Amino acid sequence: MARSALLNVMVQAAIKAGKSLGRDFGEVQNLQVSVKGPGDFVSNADRKAEKIVKDELMKARPTYGFLGEESEEIKGTDGAHRWIVDPLDGTTNFLHGIPQFAVSIALERNNEIVAGVVFNPATDELYTAERGGGAFLNDRRLRVGARRVLSDSVIGCGVPHLGRGNHGKFLVELRHVMGEVAGIRRLGSASLDLAYVAAGRFDGFWETGLSAWDIAAGILLIREAGGYVSDWDGGSSILETGSVVAGNEYIQKALLDVAKRPVPSR
């Protein structure tokens, strides 16, 4: 597997930030934690990791724009390129000592995602993709799952935070999907959830209310692994709407159909 110079920069940044997260993961009781919104926490581990990623990426390509969860957006002078970064995706897991979290880095060129890296430092799993070059888990080429029917499938999802007022809608979706599938999982890191679809661990995934940094890298992983990703309406406004429905061509379509069934009247 040959990686471009740019992908190597992204991988090095993710690994360096991952090392910092790994050290803080062993000392979570000493972190300073604040609350950004309902169920949305941030700690000095998130901020440190973002600074590491930002410094590495901006050093390599100073003219590119930078959108990260924990800092002000930088508009690049270059106009065509933008990094999209979640330095710690799965902060709640991290703060609870659950080893399901990741550094997620994507590169956008003229509004298209052209490279993506998702790295879980707790398991040393590094997911990478470049447009047209396939998706990989460490050195292994990835392919989405082959199951064609929901009744055989394990589907991942995200649960909207309490207080955002959309639980009613989510519970309807969940009820519809649960009635059709072999199993449902909620692992708590959207970037890894999408990477799991790319790796065929999940047959499909859906979540709404996400941000671009949660999903930009994962979308490319899935497409490069032969999968399909759309927004909630079946369109391509995924980063803009923060809604994502993913799987192979059969499961993605079936999931869209099932999850969008109308709310039952009783």
Ligand code: IPD
């Ligand atoms: C969160 C995770 C989670 C998703 C939340 C995100 P964070 O990201 O991706 O799986 O359900 O909506 O906010 O805050 O841990 O980076």
Ligand code: CA
């Ligand atoms: Ca957050």
Ligand code: CA
């Ligand atoms: Ca996130």
Ligand code: CA
């Ligand atoms: Ca985050």
